[in-house]
Amino acid sequence: MAEIIDETETGIRWVSDEEAHAIFDAKARRLMGMSGEEFLRRYDAGEFADIHADGENRAFVSLELMIAFGR
16 A cells, blocks of 8 residues: 655645746746736747747746746
């Protein structure tokens, strides 16, 4: 039988959808100077299509990796 591990022992903290959206919004404001909602709207519209995932665009890439938090 598999051992059940309490999430508090793993160091993982689960967040609600509201908390995830707030985290994403705060990061978008800090890194990109826009709300999370605006970032997603512009991302979905393809406005960032020419941004390359390289060292010069770390802020964008960091936020792009967190899109699931904003949706």
